[in-house]
Amino acid sequence: MPQYEPPRDHYQVLGVSRDATSDELKAAFRKLASQHHPDRNPDDPTASLRFREIATSYNVLRDPGRRAMYDRVGHVAEQSGSPFGEGGPFAGGVIDLSQLEIDGILGDLLGVFGIGKRDRGDIQRELRITLEEAAFGCEKQVTYERTAPCGPCNGTGAADGASRATCPQCEGRGRIAMARGLGPLTAERGCTRCRGMGTISVKSCASCAGNGVAVSPHTIRATLPRGVEDGASHVVPAAGNTSRVDRPAGDLLLTIRVESHPVFQRIGDDVSCRVPISFTQATLGGVVDVTTLEGVEKLRIPSGTQPGAVLRIRGKGVPHRHAAGRGDQRVEIAVExxxxxxxxxxxxxxxxxxxxxxxxxxxxxxxxxxxxxxxx
Ligand SMILES: [Zn+2]
Ligand SMILES: [Zn+2]
Structure with a gap:
């Protein structure tokens, strides 16, 4: 069962006093961030959590507005629904990226700060397909694990038949008023205890420990269009994680990986292969059997064909993705x-x-x- 740990004090995390100057904060952050960087602690699974905690604390304290708010109301200032939290009018603050580039960890920090992308419960997976499947389109079954509303309790988090009581934290309102403090600004946030429902169950569901969501295997069928390329993305909406019952599921983002083919190389929508012919066929000309994406074709070899010559079989390549027709098959001649x-x-x-x-x-x-x- 996951243990809930209240967030640690941001000053404590960075090991500085409450009246630390911005230079002291920066120095403490630089030292701790490089010490706890996950790349430097590959055997320590808690390093990335620790690193994230350090970065989060620094991000709050380095911003004077957020620091003042934190000093006044504590962690509540950073929770969802807070004007400084995600989606609030002051979300994110202003981040000077030049100050954060330490030992090449900028990318991690961008991730920690949620710049560019927010965790909406999206899941990324690679999907391997053959060249033939890429060429002519396919339907693939993908099985993966995701967090979804718990089946036994139907996402309520309550044990079967358990009675519900008024949420003590919001007194049944489902929302909690934020502390006043910024002139005319007042804000409410959803109650985290009852997730906005106003009631909590007296006994938790055993399958999900009352979370309402649980990890379970999930299978989807992805239909890929003909002509799909290696590295292409395919999005299956709402097939990602449901992190909280009251939030929509994220998406499943599939990156298509086309496996290398024993015979063909793909060049755009053309496919290329190498065909050996005899010294006499090259000299006198002839007809040879050539493997294509869909079987065997006869290819006429003109007399006097040189080694390395490239002959084309029109329309036997990969179907165009956004237009009618297909690419060609390029046949590179090797003379034995x-x-x-x-x-x-x-x-x-x-x-x-x-x-x-x-x-x-x-x-x-x-x-x-x-x-x-x-x-x-
Ligand atoms: Zn509540
Ligand atoms: Zn449950």
Whole structure:
């Protein structure tokens, strides 16, 4: 069962006195942040929590407005519904990024401060598919774990049949008035104890310990369009985590990974492959079987085809994502030179060479044959 720990005092977290100057705060933060950075403590699973706590405390105290509010009302100032909390009129404050770049941890800090993205319960997963699936579209089943409203208690957090009592924290109102303190500003926030419902159950649900949400496996079917590319994103709305029963579920964000193919390489919407042909096919021309994304095709080889030549089979590549039609299949020709010839084949090639005006060097052949004979 998760233990609730009240947040520690921000001054205590940074180890400074309540009248610390901004320079003292900064120095304390720099020291602690580099000490507790998760990269430096790979074997300590609590390091990232500690790091986050340090960053959060510093972010509150370094901002004079938020610090004053914190001094006045404590952690309530930072809770949701607070004018300084997420969604409030003074959310975030102003952050001078140049002050935060310490040992390259800027990216972590951005994450900690929620800049750019907020944790809405989104889940990120990779989805591996084959090149054929990417080309022609597919429906994939994805199973993953997510936090969802608890089944046994239907998200209420109450044990079956348990009676409910008025929430002692908000006295049944579901909302709590914020401390006054900023001139005309007053604010209310949702009661965290009863999650705005005004009542709490007398006995907690055993499955979710009264949280109303629990982790469970979930399976979805994702339909991917034809022509989808490696690295593309696919969003399944509302398939992410439900962090609180009174909040909507986040999304499942799938990053598509197209596995490497034994035959083809993808170049945009073209696919490329290498096909070996014989020395005589290259010289005289012919027809060869070529594997395509959908089976085998006949490809005509023109006479005099050079090694490395690229022939195209039109329309046998990947279907275009946003237009009709398909890319091509590029066939790179590799010419295989025979490594052993029968005596009569050798005579024929020598004959050809002489007719093409080339000088034939029979000594070499004789020498090699002599060497070979030694081992036979
Ligand atoms: Zn309440
Ligand atoms: Zn439950």
């Amino acid at each position: 030179i025979p490594t052993s010839l029968s005596p009569s084949q050798r005579d024929a090639v020598e004959q050809l060479a002489r007719e093409m005006g080339e000088v034939v060097v029979p000594q070499r052949r004789t020498f090699i044959d002599k060497v070979r004979a030694l081992f036979e």
